[in-house]
Amino acid sequence: MAQPLLKMLSMKRKCPVCHSHSDLHVRNGFFYRESGRVRVQRYRCTQCAKEFSDATFQLRYRQRLRRINGLVERELISGSSLRRTALILKINVKTVVRRLRFLAHKARKEQVRRMQLLSDIQEVQFDDMETFEHSKMKPLAITIAVWKNKRWILGCEVSQMPAKGLLAKRARKKYGPRLDDRKKGRERLFKKIQPALGESVVFETDEHPHYGKHLKERFPKSLHVQYKGRRGCVVGQGELKAGGFDPLFSLNHTCAMLRYSISRLVRRTWVTTKRPDRLQDHIDIYVNFHNRVLVS
Template sequence: MSQREAARILKINPKTVVRKFRFAITTAKEELKGWNQKFQPCTEVEFDDLETFEHTKCKPLSVTLMVEYRTRRILGFEVAQMPAKGRIAAFARKKYGPRADHRSQARKKLFSEMRSFISPTALIRSDSNPYYPKDVKRYFPKARHETILGGRGAIVGQGELKKLKWDPIFSLNHTCAMFRAHINRLFRKTWCTTKRADQLAGHIALYALFHNRRLATGKGGSS
C-alpha cells in the first residue's frame, strides 16, 4: 500500500513511515544475501528483467531478477535505468534527452554476486534475449543455459504469467507477478510511482526478505 495509507491504518504520522522505511532498507539487501548464504548452492535457476519506471513512463527502469527453480526463492536482483522504447521512445528523447542503458552493467554485477549462491554446473533458464548468453557464459562457464521463447501475457498475474500450457520459467514469472501484486509502486495501474531508483531497490529488497521467509514457513502461495 502507499505510505500515506500505511500511516492512516497504523494511526501514525506519515513522516514516521518514511523514516522507518528508509531505516529498514539500509540493510535489507545485505540481509537478503545473508539469508541466501544459509542454503546449499542452487542447481537450477531462472532470471529475467521486470520493467517499471521512475517518475514517468518516459524514464523506464529494469529490475534483473534471479530465482531458484521450484522453490521460487529470490537469490538477488539489480535495478538499472534503460531508455524508453516503443511508441513513446521518440517523445521521451525529445522531452528528457538521451537516456543511458545500464542494464548490461547491472546484469554483470548481479551475476558476479550470484556465483557464490549457484552451483558452477547449474542449469540456468531465461527468455531469448540475445544479450543473455554471452554474460551467462562469462560468469558461469560450466553451466548449461537454456533460452525460452517468450509468450503473451495472461490477464491474471498482472501480465507476468504467460498464456502457455506449460511455462518453462514459471517460477520466475510467478515471482514477478507477486512483485507487482505486493509492491504498490509496481502495480500495473497505480498512482504510487518511484521517484528514486535506489528507493525502489530498497523496497524490493524488503519484499524479497518477506517473500523468502514466508516460503521457508510454508506460506509462500500467491494469495
C-alpha cells in the same frame, strides 16, 4: 541456533571508540527507554572513558516508535503505498520513508546471511521486469533471479534503461539521452548470487539477445536454456502466461507476486516511483519477506 546467538552477544559491547573488550567496561547506571519502557544498561570504558549503553549497538539505536517497524513492513509488502501506510498507522509519511530505508537495510543484511547458507544451486531462472521512475518515458529494469525448485528470490537489482518503441523519440526530446545500465545491474546481481551457485548451473531465460553472451562471460561452465516469450494472462499481472505449461513458471509466478505485493509495481496503478533507490529499498524488503515467510 545457539551458536549464532552466543556469537552475537559476544560481538556486542566492544567500546565504540577504542574497541576494547567488554572485560574492560564498568557498569555506569541505566536508563528507561522512552519507546517500550525497557531498562537499558549503560557502561563506561576504562581505557578511553567513553560512555555507551546496550542500545548503542542495536540497528534500531535512537529510534522512537520501535513498535511500528513490524507494522510498516507488513503494510509495505501488502500493497499499501507509503501514504496509505502513514494514514493507517497514524504516523507521518516522512516516518514511513525513514522506516522504509531502515527496514531495507535490515532486510539486505538478512538476505546476505541467507545467501551465505546456500551453495551448489543447480537451476536458476532470471529475467528483467520493467517499471518506471516518475514517467513512462524514464523506464527502469528490475533484474530478478529465482531458484527454480524452491521459488526463492536469490537477488533483485534495479537499473535504468532508455525508453523503447513509440515513446523512445519523444523521451529523448523531452529528457535527453538516457543511459542503459541493465548490464551493470545484471553484473551486480551475478556477483551477489555466484557463491551460492553450482559450477554447472543451468540458467533458464526468455530469448533476450544479450543474456547468453553475458552468462558465458561470467559463468563459463554454465548451461543456458532459452524459452520463447508468451502472451501474459490478465489475472497474473501480465507476468503469468496464458494457456498450458509454462517452463518459466517459477520466475513468472514470483514476478506476479512482486507486482501484486508492491504498490508501485502493480500494473495500471496510480502509485509511481520517484527515486530508483527507494524502489530498490521497497523490493529488498519484499524479497526478505518472500524468502522468510512465503516460500521457506
